[in-house]
Amino acid sequence: MNLIAVQNRSLPGPVLLALVLFIASSTCHGKTNADIVKDRDEGGVEIYRFSIPDDALVKGYIIKPTGNGPFPGVLISHGAGNSASKFGVEFGLFFADNGFVGIACDYTHRGEGGKSSIQRSKQPGFGFGASQENLRRALKVLEILKGLDYVDRDRIAAYGNSMGAFLTAGFVAQGEAVREIKVAAITAGGIEYAGLEGHSKGKIIQPAAIDEKEAARIHCPMLLIHGARDPNVPPECSTHLREVLERNGKTAVAKVYEGQGHAVKSHPEVKPSIVTFFRKHLGLPEGQVRLGMMSVVNGDDEFEENGKPNRKSKGHTER
Numbered sequence: 001m002n003l004i005a006v007q008n009r010s011l012p013g014p015v016l017l018a019l020v021l022f023i024a025s026s027t028c029h030g031k032t033n034a035d036i037v038k039d040r041d042e043g044g045v046e047i048y049r050f051s052i053p054d055d056a057l058v059k060g061y062i063i064k065p066t067g068n069g070p071f072p073g074v075l076i077s078h079g080a081g082n083s084a085s086k087f088g089v090e091f092g093l094f095f096a097d098n099g100f101v102g103i104a105c106d107y108t109h110r111g112e113g114g115k116s117s118i119q120r121s122k123q124p125g126f127g128f129g130a131s132q133e134n135l136r137r138a139l140k141v142l143e144i145l146k147g148l149d150y151v152d153r154d155r156i157a158a159y160g161n162s163m164g165a166f167l168t169a170g171f172v173a174q175g176e177a178v179r180e181i182k183v184a185a186i187t188a189g190g191i192e193y194a195g196l197e198g199h200s201k202g203k204i205i206q207p208a209a210i211d212e213k214e215a216a217r218i219h220c221p222m223l224l225i226h227g228a229r230d231p232n233v234p235p236e237c238s239t240h241l242r243e244v245l246e247r248n249g250k251t252a253v254a255k256v257y258e259g260q261g262h263a264v265k266s267h268p269e270v271k272p273s274i275v276t277f278f279r280k281h282l283g284l285p286e287g288q289v290r291l292g293m294m295s296v297v298n299g300d301d302e303f304e305e306n307g308k309p310n311r312k313s314k315g316h317t318e319r
Contacts, residue, residue: 034144045065047092058105063089063095063104065097071099071100072284075156076091076092076095076104077158077161078107079161079162081110082111085106097291108131135170142181158181161186163208166208166209172218179219183223183282185223196234224238225238225273228260235256238256
């Protein structure tokens with residue numbers, strides 16, 4: 001809307017003032033087919049809700065630092081029983097506080113309606129983790145992120161936890177469609193490995209995770225973080241992914257934290273490690289990692305330890 005044109009119209013003073021204030025405070029989101037609406041401001045960070053008019057299943061949140069950018073972007077994927085409004089926004093606030101635009105949508109393993117995410121994900125065509133439906137949604141969200149005027153499309157990362165980690169690994173294996181993603185990090189996820197079928201959660205993990213052959217198509221550096229005592233997703237899922245990536249000439253760092261379980265994302269070293277890894281591989285300056293706005297969301301239902309992080313960690317080993 002042109003401000004001069006507005007000023008030349010015969011409008012009542014209060015109406016004109018409201019229009020001027022609206023224009024001055026609006027953010028240009030660029031070329032995207034999504035409807036984007038301001039939700040709120042929080043501590044210097046702007047939070048928007050987005051949806052796609054012809055695709056009701058793709059909706060979520062954009063979390064950006066104040067300013068015009070361009071900022072690096074990160075696609076955030078929640079775990080089982082969580083959501084874009086909880087996990088996505090919380091981690092989005094953390095990333096925005098460190099200069100990234102975060103975007104997150106709801107996936108099939110979202111928690112809602114008193115029905116377990118695993119039960120809901122058994123609906124035909126709606127598998128969980130790296131299912132075709134979730135990969136489809138993630139690709140739509142990536143297209144939105146790339147179209148935002150304030151995002152540097154040459155500096156895009158991806159992060160996922162638990163079921164979102166399986167999704168993230170599967171997503172960065174999708175070839176040319178995801179080439180804009182330059183780096184990825186996952187917590188409590190990975191890929192299939194020999195012997196997984198004997199694990200107590202093997203029947204849940206196998207349909208959600210990609211296999212070694214698919215993982216060979218991953219094109220970007222990855223940071224893989226796991227708890228050594230994770231009862232839900234064995235650390236071998238991460239360490240085997242590291243082996244596959246290194247075998248194919250890709251950069252891979254696997255950090256396994258002794259004494260930590262499935263809620264390894266809550267460990268105080270994890271979030272700084274992710275931002276540092278992203279900055280390095282996106283060609284961004286090193287700097288202090290800010291944690292002031294971060295409030296870790298626990299409660300990934302089938303894949304969490306009663307929502308309580310294990311504080312007995314003795315540090316990590318790189319495997």
